[in-house]
Amino acid sequence: MDFEFSDDQRAILDAAEALLAQHAGPARAAEKGAAGEYDYELHAALASAGFSEVALGPGTGFLEATLLCRAVARAGGSVAYGAGALVAPAVAGRALPGPVALARADDAAPIRFGADAKTLLLDAGDEARVVRLEPGAAARVRTNFLWPMGRVAVAPGASTSLGPGSGARMRRWWRVALAAELVGCMESALAITLDYVKRRRQFGRAIGSFQAVQHRLALATVMLEGSRWLTYEAAALGAPDESAALAAAHASDAAQLVFRETHQLTGAMGYTREHPLHVFSMRLAALRHEMGGVAAQRREVARARWALA
């Protein structure tokens, strides 16, 4: 048992955070998000620095990719890092041409990064399938949830199977990636809100000094911290069924609380496009509905733990 980052992990994270400070951040995310645009510049910067390939080593692996996935989300990156750098290598054993988007085969709903993806990774039940997307295969979807989204039409027979059992592998790592993104967005949403309640004064005092405010932020912190460790554990253990589902379920629960409380405590200012909260809160609201949503994540825990089905 060891709950600290290794020196190598720390060094990778520091380097990534330096890159993200330069190429990402809430202001850029707000701009990209409002326009529904994919951040190709950030995508390229992460790739050229080698961060997109940490999952398959050498010397690094899926835990490091998960840590970076959280860091990218926390910095407001408008890129498909989790799908391309974590889920794709876990399922295919190699990098797939990015951006990569993730979808369920029986679901025609709009997906994150759908309009920009070069590769679509499909959860088709027992197997995962890969689809090379031609330009124009997808339609950009207008959304208020700050992720670039699109609706993808896949012709029958246009996909390649990654083999029996690859579907479960995809879902397991998709849950871990999702949990890491939820954790990253929650961290920023809470940090922004903490900063706000320490500065904002009403009745002659900082509103963060009211116990009613403090308790809600403290409870949100408890939920966030639990989600963070569940996510790290799932990644470190190789995304076992139950562990991956626990991380996604708890982080989805936490995200709902974090969304409500951060908006409540930042008042009208938090809804504006000039204030950074909306980037992370709206992304959280979207993330917790991915993969069938929080109900599906909880039920997956029950299936994995007790074979309830």
Added chain:
Amino acid sequence: MNFEWSEDDARFREELRAFLDAELPPDWEELSRHGPGSDVQAAFSRGFCAKLARRGWLTQSWPREYGGADATPWRHAILSEEMWRRGEPRGSQYMNVNWIGPAIMKFGSEAQKRTHLGRISKGDVLWCQGFSEPEAGSDLAALRTQAVRSGDDYVVTGSKIWTSYVNGAEFCFLLVRTDPASKRHKGITVLLAPMDAKGIEVREIPSVVGERYFHELFFSEARIPADCRLGPEGEGWDVVGYALAYERVGAMRYARAALMLDAIAAHAAARGLAGDPAVQEKLGAARATVEAARLLSYRVIDLRARGSAPTADTNVARVAGTLCENAVSDLALELFGPGALEYGHPGDAYFRLAMTAGVAVGTTEINLNLIASRMLELPRE
């Protein structure tokens, strides 16, 4: 970063489980449902802890010079998990090992160390704690039980309330005010009070939690020898602070919740509810709270293993533990069905055990206050 147990630790857990299987009587599950304060459990803990001591496990986390084995905090956590999982057969003696003993090591006189540490490490002495008072609950520093020096004694007058584990207790880790003019944290002193001193009266406060769970202690000019004072007079607040920081997440209560949730899930499946999406959802959500509590407790153990000073991570773990116990006890009644309303049913027993989680050993509100001030650095004003 590593989330796997070392081979040694995994082997220790296996040995401990085998020991528990061999030493707990066949009707232990039933006995344990009467609760930790009951006659039967208080009596059982003596023989059980003595056996644990003979295996070298009772005080394994203590330094060698006091009869321990310098075991790592992780070993201590495994012991606590396995004990809680099985209904804490150590009874109140977990307190002796976790913080009463360590406080005596740190602040005790040579005579106190000789008197108490040996007995604690042999597992044949029961303690209770006298902290709360009618007017001093979460606001512990408001305590007013008075101790006036008279010759070689302190004469103690006042009352303590909500005391558990009084059943069979020989000593009380007692907080008193030795300076009547003092306010708040100043002027508080710790006495290692023998419970057979004249002038101490014990009254049970009947409650729905369980048999002999709460008591009131009345001190009517009880004479406690002055050499029972732990640490300097008037500096008891620091002694308690040390003791409770040492305790940190001493009781791994989520381990019991995890076992109970497994039983609830099995029962639900047997009732034909395995395919019910609402049941699956509730069980899955509760399981996540249990596992979050486990990892947050591990985080505290990890910090302790690194020798770091106590942080608000402890309070985070405590609140998470309460969320987990609340979630599981709600399901205990819901999914076991009306049968769980019968006294002694596993659902009833767990419900009673869990219902004090947010109040005992520091309320959720106090923990949230500490997270807000120490971790989030929110202003007090």
